[in-house]
Amino acid sequence: MSNRRKLRLGLAAYGTGWDLDAWRLPEASNTGLRDPSVILDIARTAERGKLDYVFAGSALGSEPDRLNRIYRWDNFVYAGYAAALTKNLGFLMSVNSSFEHPYGIARQLATLDNFTAGRTALNVVFGIDRDGDPIGNYGKNPMPTETTKYDRAREFTAVVNRLLYESWDDDLLLDDKAGGALIRPGSWHQIDHHGEHFDVRGPLNVPPPVQPHIPIVQVGLSEESLRFGADYAQVRFSPYFGISRGKEEYRKLKERVAANGRDPEKFKIIPGITFYLAGTTREAVAKFNEINALQLTEEIPSAFSAALGVDLSRVRDTERVLDVVDVESLDDGALKPFISDRARDVKNDRELLRQVLTAQVGEDATLRELYQYVQRSRHEQQPAVVGDAAKIADWLEENLEEHVLDGVQLFPPYHRGPADLFVDLVVPELQRRGIFRTEYEAPTLQGLLDTDDY
Template identity: 85%
Template structure:
């Protein structure tokens, strides 16, 4: 079924991919921790597939014992480098308003947007309670409290926007050689901002950005964070809630944006997924189970036995789930303590277990494979979508048509391979269905995402 609504698609670039265990596969390239060409390839692949943007998340804490926190390339440096080998692809920059200063960030944004000719977006995060002790890395730099970080984020965003768009007139460059006047008199404007958190004179000492408004991304679940997004952002990186709850959350957020006096169609809701793709569903599930098997487990724990209602100490973990468990006798909310977030519309745990077996790990899955899936789900920050090109395209189309999302941020589990497979297999399928572009239709990221100018 074709659709007039078009997906927005982004691709995440991390040195070893997103999955915490997939790096152990024999075919995986892990040199991305030292070799920038690995995630430069992500940008090239994304542009080959006419995706909207690449996102390279940042981190300020020091956690050398956690794979998803070590060796986070500075995303501004990465984007500047990758922009030089691409022509249309956008780049989403992450900054933390609780630690960083708006004048310095505005300089980086304006420089990057000029260098890449309008392909920049800004992801503002304001958490100060992240693991890895970011406070310890910033010394006496003033940091807000949990109660004041939202006010600081709003002030930070206001100052960044005013520096970007109010510092200079568009025709500031006079370049009158005869008269000896390079910059048009009166074309620059001091900001003279004095707030609770920042004092900034201005103007910005970098030319204004190419885009009319660099899109701003909002993340977070708190009431203050959601309202920040409705008032000041153009995109939301959202959790995925499943179809039924996702439709309700989508509707509520669009209504919140409209209540702020804005066009909700210009505000895009984009959850993230980790995709496990292969030529066939069987191959994709086999690879997903191979990754799951890297989790170190000496024995299935008592909590898992209790959840399933059987004594697993008397059962080999290589037994098929369906040979050991009578799903009809599974207790209500049996798996709820083990699965922290349900990204499906299962009404009870019997239906949830059937969903896991039929769509994720296969009906021949063993007890150990089920346990590994449960363990991964507890710690995942987004759902895993496992299957062939049709499976993944079906998932994307259904969620788009049901108005659960406006686009998806794709997290390759490892490098190299998954990103290329998505572009080679899934993108053509999405194009055949009429829900994704065949070529870039705008020269700026704001144009590609169709966002507004509100700030």
Template identity: 85%
Template sequence: MSERRKLRLGLAAYGTGWDLDAWRLPEANNAGLTDPSVILDIARTAERGLLDYVFAGSALGSEPGRLNRVFRWDNFVYAGHAAALTKNLGFVMSVNSSFEHPYAVARQLATLDNFNGGRTALNVVFGIDRDGDPIGNYGKNPVPTERTKYDRAREFTTVVNRLLYDSWDDDLLLDDKAEGTLVRPGSWHQIDFHGEHFDVRGPLNVPPPVQRHIPVVQVGLSDESLRYGADFGQLRFSPYFGISRGKEEYRRVKELVAANGRDPDKFKIIPGITFYLAGTAREARAKYNEISAFQLDEALPAAFSKALGIDLSAVRDNERVLDVVDVDALADDALKPLIADRARNSADDRELLRHVLTDKIGEDATLRELYRYVQRSRHEQQPAVVGDARTIADWLEENLEEEVLDGVQLFPPYHRGPADLFVDLVVPELQRRGIFRTEYEASTLQGLLDTDDHH
């Protein structure tokens, strides 16, 4: 019997967690906005659970009005400190190729990879239309257009790679005290890169990284972005499309990688999920509903009346959905404008509504709870997976076996609690099923992720 495929798991490190409302829970600790110890502790939790890496997304704009972007710690400084508190955990560094310079980034990457013993990955983003006006923070620094940002990203990554891997020979240190020669003559090389966006002489003034190739992460949905990933990437932070479409997207991306003469099995596709976990499925749904109760769009009841073809104006919000709505009588596509649930990519809205009621908010859910669920699903950037350890393990196992994904980026909704519960409850369940490691099997991040297809 062949060995089962293993999940790759990363944990997001944000000061208040990912959910835009969960910070209001009585038990939520929001000190992470100003107290570095909170996200440093997330790294310890991730390593305790044998996870592959932590990801602390960077931001260049100033957005004091948005919870997840009030403050963003510099991820290189964070990773440098957190690496000293861990032994095996990897760190994914985000940089924006539309604003940052490849020489400075290569210096940071090579330094970090040497200091942490080869536990670094690079997430290259190239959006220039981010909220918070990053252009306003960078003054007259040349910024590409929407049309040219992909060319700049390619050039940026080419220069970073050449600086990291072509600047120095491995045997650069001669240390000949008798002859007075410290660095081996001829062991360094100018890269002399001259492109449309960058002119870089080289060599890099930092030793080569420990890893043979620091994994590069690709994000984005455009064809240009996917081609960039097939050319330069080892991982893709992907949206979650559901089982059916997800399988198609998985195959499409792997085929792009294979068409470049690369091993598609070494390229990992990793969507993100926000997980709402408790000891029982009922407790998890109750916590999800408690978080959802913090906000409500009063326009939703009218929108539901129109979609369902039922006058809900005279119906109390605390009525059970199933007592008011005849699910079997729903018209096709009735709820599609309202429920964008990518976790169940079904053309049948009747099945979709049953899935939401059964798996997400409970069959006893009221209309008000359904309204809240719909509003939350509109602003979540990945699916909400709600349930006990077995439910979440089932979701992960099914998507792994169906070849929808190679791993998952985990976004705790708040701190503390969810990340620890995942490590204490879900990780042992995944280990029992043989789809997650029981010990770290490599000393570098490219070894843990199994991404090295460079020969």
């Protein structure tokens, strides 16, 4: 196998996929809200493609009008079910330390790690999301403030780790039937934690995990969040910033880890992408534009037309962009309100517009199609990668080789279909290039991700 750097790939499992509009496609299946077979297929597909893990996410608020937050399966229950149908695939659990208790989470995590023979990871989030009133769902459980949530997250994570790895000795099982001793005397230990947010006696009433250290995943942009990641995490779910800024952010994150005496190569940086894939790039762009056209947008804001220097009272929004927009006369910064800075890996708005038309929506895109694209980019907060297998593989390879990322979290826009296409078309292309495994090389998720024991 090639000695080139290898991608880490995870696949997201949501009932209707990730795209806010693709569920309306005739071929999309939306029974995943009630039929577990839809996202169970995601796990089977991911394992067939030799991917590292599946991520099902979590949500605690009640928001029936938010597509990506309704009917969110409990990720521990989902993982327990799907793990029984797989042998090598990892499962990434997401918990919110601002609401949940370390003892209960440690019990679930240790149980799942034992039942899966070491195929779990833990995503600790600590945002106090006010949407959907999750506080109302948790009654009088004391909530941290926006300031104290970071301290609580640190304490939560430290207690979980202590419960997992300090409660029991590895040789706890004596199984002395003649002498009547099942557990080796002195093999268990109370952790006796008394902190600002939690009091936990211990020990955990579940055997230690199989993995020497269950990988912890960090997400967030604040300084406190980044500090938490450098101190506790082995993986970071990062925004995608483009090549030039992404290389700088990658370097800074690795330096943070190294400053803590840890091996930065064992700390993995993984942004998310939504992929729109077909047999040819033309077909992929057509499908992407078909999805864009499903947006319930009544009119294009005048600010957008003004940014492009187009008076829509005089020009129809179905006109081709390059026929009515003078790209060379665009003022730099005019598109900033519409295209996130995360996507700006270009010198100016003129180059940015050319890049979007060339790489994403196609040079024949209309004003409305361009507007629908930028609206989608703003909602998803991650790049939409559109093309055939070679083009998507090119994107992944370039970002890996330029040290922008160590892997990618893949978000299928809808079910069923896109995930299978990725496994059937893109994975073989990545394998041919020597940047993705052809067989699972380790029995645990920690081994697959190549993270440290910190």
